[in-house]
Amino acid sequence: MEAGGVADSLLSGACVLFTLAMYSTGLSDLRQMRMTRSVDSVQFLPFLTTDINNLSWMSYGALKGDGTLIFVNATGAVLQTLYILVYLHYCPRKRPVLLQTAALLGVFLLGLGYFWLLVPNLEARLQQLGLFCSVFTISMYLSPLADLAKIIQTRSTQRLSFPLTIATLLTSASWTLYGLRLGDPYIMVPNLPGVLTSFIRLWLFRKYSQEQDRNYPLLQT
16 A cells, blocks of 8 residues: 555544544433433533534535545434433423424525535535535534633633543544645634634643642642
8 A cells, every 4th residue: 555545544544533532522421311310511502513513524525425524424423313312311391402403403404405406516516515514613613612711711621621622632633634635625624723722722721720739729728
């Protein structure tokens, strides 16, 4: 195998490994829901938006003929659907959850119908679907910025998950390189905010953990 083929295989494998590791962080929420038989402190919307994001990128991968995109996002969609079903099972108020799911799924199906039925040109369809996936992914990466502002105000990183931050950084970086390798801006560009926000989170962990360490001896006196 040529060096370029080896590099492509390693990069593709890194994308699969890191992305599935990031998706598997939801297993802790699933375990908590099963143990407590409740959905307290578990947010539903991230499961739903990630599921729609997976289905969108899986459609883009199918249109592009990219096996890595198809496999990763098909697996992610299965996991997110599992999280949604468990959440729905233990949620006492199922109607709002079902309405949110139906609304977002309806928008996704309408968009998919538009791309596949009303855009006959394959290249135009690929570009428009890629743009949609990119915008959706960027919005997901930028949505936690409000939480980052609260962390700065409270000087506490209790809201953040360090393993998820590392997994997001590795995932975003690997997909950025993958998109760069393919010359596909629709894959490369939307993952750059993930790299940026992950570094911001790591900086917050470092900054406020040090402040807490300095304050701890004062609390003991």
